[in-house]
Amino acid sequence: MTSREEALRALESRDWTGAVVDDAKRSTSIVYSVRVDQELSEWIAAESDRRGVSPSxxxxxxxxxxxxxxxxxxxxxxxxxxxxxxxxxxxxxIGYRTA
Structure with a gap:
């Protein structure tokens, strides 16, 4: 039996009668694709490394x-x-400021 067949069989055998619907409000996340120059890309990478987070x-x-x-x-x-x-x-x- 293949992995796909095993997965399909496992789904068929589930008993969903006691299932609870999670209707908690979740915010939608939308992905944008942008192009940045090398200097900005390097800053984003360095900042993400410094903070220990993802560039996103x-x-x-x-x-x-x-x-x-x-x-x-x-x-x-x-x-x-x-x-x-x-x-x-x-x-x-700076040397010419008068105020």
Whole structure:
């Protein structure tokens, strides 16, 4: 008798009369396939090694962090001149800052 035949015979002999349906709510997991460059791939691998988790968990954690940051983001209104001053401070060499 083959393994397949044994498996089918085992399934036929089961008594399911006392079975209980587990209707606990489970979240659905969806798989996405993405392409990343070598540098990002190496970072994901190193981070998963450092944390002792799978690369999938590293990617999922990064997505959760990005979603959380976006949820806390808010729109602000400011004068264009204030925006220019702030950007100019960021791009000026450190020795030339005046404020």
């Amino acid at each position: 968990l590293v990617i999922r954690d990064a997505l959760v962090e990005a979603k959380t940051a976006e949820a806390g983001d808010e729109t602000v209104t400011l004068k264009l001149s204030d925006l220019h001053r702030a950007v100019n401070r960021l791009v000026q060499p």
